[in-house]
Amino acid sequence: MSDWNTNESMQEMYMFETSQQIEMLETIILENEKTNGFAMSTINEIFRIMHTIKGSSAMMLYENIATLAHHIEDLFYLIRSENRISVDYALMSDLLLDCIDFIKVELEKIRNGDSLDGDSSVLVEQIKEFQAGSMKEPEAASHYQATIFYEDGCEMENVRAITLIRNLKEVCQEVSHVPEDLGDHELSVQLIRAEGLRLFFSTERTYEEIFDVFMKASFVQDFELKEHKLPADSIVEASENKELGGKPSEESNLSSQQSMLSVHVSKLDQLMDLVGEMVIAEAMVTQNPDILGLELESFQKAARLLHKITGELQDMVMSIRMVPIGSTFQKMQRIVRDMSKKLDKEIQLSIVGEETEVDKNIIENISDPLMHLVRNAMDHGIESGEERTAKGKTSIGNLTLEAKTAGSEVQIVVRDDGKGLNKAHILQKGMEKGLVHKPESEMSDKEIYNLIFLPGFSTQENITEFSGRGVGMDVVTRNLTAIRGSISVESAEGVGTAITLKIPLTLAIIDGMNIKVGSSCYTLPTVAIREFFRPAEQDIIIDPEGNEMIIVRGRCLPILRLHHQFNVDTSIKMMSEGILIILEEDERAMCVFADSLLGQQQVVVKALPDYIKSTRNINGLAGCTLLGNGSISLILDVGGLMDGSKAEEIIQA
């Protein structure tokens, strides 16, 4: 409707496309770096990506990105059109990755609404240097060499040159020219005027045919066409060799791209809401009180079919939100590459199970923790090459990222074959920082290892660029708790460490147990429930403050009456009439007292309305959900309930 609106959606589109392109570019470069050569198709792909980025950035007026992309495009144009083999691939990869980083930083600025103040001129200079340095002279001479002079005062010599070159390309291969840059540069025009346009190319056509092409070109005053006797074989051979490199992966990349369609997440959310409504509407129809007790055979048949289809639809909508974890793992490749260079450790990263699918929201949340874990493993875990050989290990360190689905959760394992965790050292550090609250002898291995997840814990004496500030593991745990995940460590000294992250498949659906208190319905996450039972009245212990407790298998657990906590009217107040549910989270346990259990169900988690959230932050509620009959159930937050009951105790005390 207004300019601004379109602008905003254009920017969103631009951000999405460009970051996707950049990510693809990064993957391509990293893949090809291993094969130490760029396949022709790869070069074309990079050229294409850079061209797109240049175009869209210029359109959005992001000058610095456009300029940088323009120069990379130039570089690849040269590589592509000239087939020279004297390119230093390692140097080029470094340079390109620097450029990618620059663009990423700028994109982040756009996302945050900051102004783009990054200066790309240094990188541009580097690209130019690289271009000049590694490609001064063609190693393989072309079949023909031509020098062209345009008529005086014909203007725009560079544009004419481009046209001529394009015509030439139709009949020739490997066309190159001096001056190299025919873009919008005064310089190139002057050069052409002074020294003429020099062209190098090869062709199967005869001398006469080529001669004709030049004759037809307009405004050409004079030209000189020379035939070379050529080392042609070397060129062909070299380019064929390069072709072999990273080609298969490249092709798979392209094919997967074409079958993809990008959809805004909010549309998916809407779709999911609609499907949720439909499921409820279906229940309203099939369990309608008007038809209760009637014998309707064909209706029942149709209802069953409808039920089956809605169920499938629901599964399908959920699966749309799932994305393979592979791209997150791929990002780690870059970190491993950069760090192994800086730390001077040779490390091989292997990835297992990259096709494992996880909800999109969750993927976003595990990228940071994974990065910290990988950094930690590389910095602290894996030893340097010499140390490893001395210990009789292979000099190349191994780091494995593994993902697998187990029930309703995904396990991600970061495994290294480094030196393992030093228990004594951790314990000592923990004591120094006052994080240990138990006698040493009573600590299990697991408890000791868990110390490393506490805030402020770091065994590293020196803060390095990558780790040692003691914030890393803390971030890992915090991010994981946010998505209801957990973390555990296994380690053997000298053999290696494995850190396992357990995360739920999706945030949007949980396995819940519906319970009833008075007329209200609540849902408890099934993962938190240990057991439920109906207690006898005499099992309840009441302390002087009136707090109720119960001893279950030697453990004394506090009892929280939900009708008390939430102020609900219920006729069931006697312990022997209701039911006690033992909940456990983070090694804390408690009992809640409810009227009755309604049954287990997978529920779609919805947030409480904003109005309620802004009015008051309610302790112990994680959200709400719709039940099959259209009524609303409140989802309880077990951690919040535990904290809440504690606070009450303090007040009462």
Place this chain on the structure above:
Amino acid sequence: MHATNNVIDSLQEEDTQKGKYLTFSLGDEYYAIEIKYVTEIIGMQPISEVPELPEYVKGIINLRGKIIPVMDVRLRFKKPVVSYNDRTCVIVIEISGISIGLIVDLVSEVMVIPDDDIVPPPEVSQSGNKFIKGIGKVGTDVKLLLDCDRLINENEINLLEESI
């Protein structure tokens, strides 16, 4: 720039909705709210209670898959409670992205009240009239124009007062 857009947006809508009010009654008094805030009017729904909320927020309802809070306007205005009957309605309004249902005794009609017929409320002591932004004259009747923004956003202040 964004703001400008919104202004244009609302200006266009105001053309058709300007001066139109939905009137409803609480007991003997008639109230009116600007039609642009109103999303829809529904009959009474089963309400799920949410703990720890102010008394006048009765809970949440399921409006075709969307979960919205409902507020009893009687309780909001500290009027005596009456039990809900089949004329009780929920007016769903939306203000700056927040949807909320208002429980009222009876919805009567949509009418045009020209700006000229609206007078500001009398200046009374501090607490009175804070939800009324004007008084509309329609024939011999008087309609109290509700300030929806304050109805929803006055909470924080209220809560503070309560806690003191």
